[in-house]
Amino acid sequence: MSEKEHKVSRRQFLTYTLTGVGGFMAAGMLMPMARFAIDPALKAGAASDWVAVCDLSELTEEPQLFPFTFKQEDAWYTSEVTQNAYVMLQGDEVVALSPTCTHLGCQVAFGTNDQHPDRFYCPCHFGMFDKQGINIQGTPPTRPLDAFEVQVEDGKVYLGSIYQRTEGGA
Known part of the structure; x- marks a missing residue:
């Protein structure tokens, strides 16, 4: 060539x-x-920070609201954030539920509805969840309350990341 x-x-x-x-x-x-x-x-996928919320001895089978504070970093800004969690015993297991309604994000409260004192009640759209945080059929929420990862060490209850539960609470 x-x-x-x-x-x-x-x-x-x-x-x-x-x-x-x-x-x-x-x-x-x-x-x-x-x-x-x-x-x-x-x-x-990064490891979550665990925040001490309460002592194990404070818990009962009735959900109790515990506030907790953690540091949050958004780009270059670090702030203190306060959240709440309903923490309770279910048998030998410690369960921590988010107080945020899964319908539209309003705050639920336990035992505030006179007709259903054993349920979580959302005043915004009359949503209800049973004591385990499972949504009641016929009310606006379509899935259970979100839950926190829970770890118990030396008699203290620590909460980690929040996650969505599927039907049945798993």
Whole structure:
């Protein structure tokens, strides 16, 4: 093969050069966006911090509301956040439920409805959950109250990440 058969024309050279520069610039713009989109998924698997909420000796089979505080980091800003959890004993197991209604996010309270004193009641849309946090059929919530990971060490109850429970509370 001769050298003439392998020559690149000016037009081909310009096409290759502009395609390469355009691809490099597109990659430079897309990489930060891809990193921004993927970053939360990478952090989701990180270990959660455990927060001491109460002593095991304080718990009964009736749900009790316990406030707790933890540090939250949002980008460059660190703040103290206060949340609540209903913590109770169910047999030998410690269960911690979120007080946030799964219908529209209002705060539920235990034992405040005179007609159903043994249930969690949401005053916003009259949602109800039984003592285990399972949604009552015929009321607006379509799934149980969310729960916290629970760990008991040295007589103290620690709460971790919150998670969604499926029907039946598992």
